[in-house]
Amino acid sequence: MIAVLRPLKDSGIATIWSGLAASTIGEDLFRVAVVWIAAEQIGNAAGYVNAAQYGAMLVIGLIGASLFDRWRADRAMIGAKYASAVLALLPVGGYYVWGISIPLLILSVMGLAGLRMVFTPALQSAVPVLVPNRNEMQAINGLFDATWRLARLVGPMLAAVLNALLPVIHFLSVTAVGFVLSAVAVWAVRDRTYDPSVPPRPSRAGWRGAWDALLDGARLMLREPITGVLLLVNAFANGPWSVALQLAITLIVLEHDPHLFGLHGLAALGLIIGTCGVGDVVGNLVAGSVKFQKPLQTMFLGYVAMGTGFVLLALAAWSLDNPFKLPAMMAAALISGFGGPFYFIPMITRMQTVYRGVEIARVFRLRLAIMAASMLVFNLAATPLFDLIGPTHTEFYFGLLLLAMGIAGHLYFRRLEGRPETARQILEH
Numbered sequence: 001m002i003a004v005l006r007p008l009k010d011s012g013i014a015t016i017w018s019g020l021a022a023s024t025i026g027e028d029l030f031r032v033a034v035v036w037i038a039a040e041q042i043g044n045a046a047g048y049v050n051a052a053q054y055g056a057m058l059v060i061g062l063i064g065a066s067l068f069d070r071w072r073a074d075r076a077m078i079g080a081k082y083a084s085a086v087l088a089l090l091p092v093g094g095y096y097v098w099g100i101s102i103p104l105l106i107l108s109v110m111g112l113a114g115l116r117m118v119f120t121p122a123l124q125s126a127v128p129v130l131v132p133n134r135n136e137m138q139a140i141n142g143l144f145d146a147t148w149r150l151a152r153l154v155g156p157m158l159a160a161v162l163n164a165l166l167p168v169i170h171f172l173s174v175t176a177v178g179f180v181l182s183a184v185a186v187w188a189v190r191d192r193t194y195d196p197s198v199p200p201r202p203s204r205a206g207w208r209g210a211w212d213a214l215l216d217g218a219r220l221m222l223r224e225p226i227t228g229v230l231l232l233v234n235a236f237a238n239g240p241w242s243v244a245l246q247l248a249i250t251l252i253v254l255e256h257d258p259h260l261f262g263l264h265g266l267a268a269l270g271l272i273i274g275t276c277g278v279g280d281v282v283g284n285l286v287a288g289s290v291k292f293q294k295p296l297q298t299m300f301l302g303y304v305a306m307g308t309g310f311v312l313l314a315l316a317a318w319s320l321d322n323p324f325k326l327p328a329m330m331a332a333a334l335i336s337g338f339g340g341p342f343y344f345i346p347m348i349t350r351m352q353t354v355y356r357g358v359e360i361a362r363v364f365r366l367r368l369a370i371m372a373a374s375m376l377v378f379n380l381a382a383t384p385l386f387d388l389i390g391p392t393h394t395e396f397y398f399g400l401l402l403l404a405m406g407i408a409g410h411l412y413f414r415r416l417e418g419r420p421e422t423a424r425q426i427l428e429h
Contacts, residue, residue: 019185026178028155142288279337309336310399
């Protein structure tokens with residue numbers, strides 16, 4: 001059996017995985033629908049809708065730790081998913097009163113992003129409880145990462161299919177169903193998601209408690225400098241990645257109209273992003289199953305692939321005519337998607353190895369807050385960049401930025417891992 005699928009033999013993990021799959025597929029369907037609706041309604045200013053969710057993630061990431069770390073992991077995850085279902089349905093209800101409402105869409109996007117800051121750190125803290133065997137941790141991280149990456153394949157492909165059956169606004173209704181299924185799955189195995197011997201870490205309420213939690217997360221990162229650097233690099237890289245994958249490609253499809261066999265518009269977008277998901281899944285099967293002898297330098301090759309794919313996608317949009325444009329953009333997206341798991345899975349496994357219990361949640365939430373800040377800045381910059389140089393040039397230059405980060409990180413850690421004593425310490429984690 002493939003290593004990343006081995007954890008599914010455990011019925012508890014299989015139950016959580018099934019709920020996580022329903023939820024993440026729904027979220028990717030939601031993401032495609034929101035960006036498409038916003039792009040149709042407000043054009044290049046759709047970047048501000050994306051920026052709103054990252055602003056919410058930043059705020060919750062900065063002030064939420066003092067509250068959420070008091071909750072058991074199961075309660076945090078279940079509550080977050082039920083609340084997410086309600087927020088996903090908010091624009092659907094508004095649609096029947098006012099029609100498409102961008103303010104309601106933004107409110108829903110911000111709410112779901114904030115609740116993601118509750119659910120994801122709780123899930124990360126639950127992983128070492130689900131799998132106490134350290135040697136199996138890479139496999140379950142690979143499995144859960146595969147779920148998110150599989151959603152990038154299934155969600156957009158599902159959007160292409162549902163586009164012929166439902167109004168786009170009801171993609172959000174399907175998302176809400178996924179959230180409810182996820183909450184029910186966690187509830188079914190809730191006793192497996194927390195360790196009663198590791199009680200929640202008490203912290204002061206209010207701004208002082210939030211500040212203490214942030215400082216604690218920063219101290220934990222400084223305690224493990226290599227892990228801290230890896231988390232920070234990943235957090236920053238999510239900024240250009242989010243614009244290149246989630247926003248620029250949508251506007252490129254609207255501008256260049258890649259089509260094949262009658263597939264165009266939202267269907268073409270679903271095929272491109274879905275093909276990126278295929279690369280994600282294939283890369284995950286490799287990165288989740290193989291223990292790399294030189295893990296750090298190999299991780300950064302993931303960003304080399306990611307950046308190269310975005311650059312090639314922009315070149316395909318510029319230089320090729322239909323019917324070759326869409327297949328070439330899909331091939332470029334495949335390359336880009338393949339690189340992501342090579343960085344993420346080793347990073348998460350290392351984090352769960354060097355930290356314990358609520359430490360994981362605090363470090364991961366700080367990483368999410370920094371990631372949200374990067375995404376917020378890049379998405380706010382995206383709209384003027386789209387107006388100034390266009391979405392295709394933006395895609396090209398952000399791809400070059402990720403490619404440069406990958407090359408620089410690979411060369412640096414290649415030299416670091418070349419030292420025998422350093423390589424031994426790295427492999428111990």
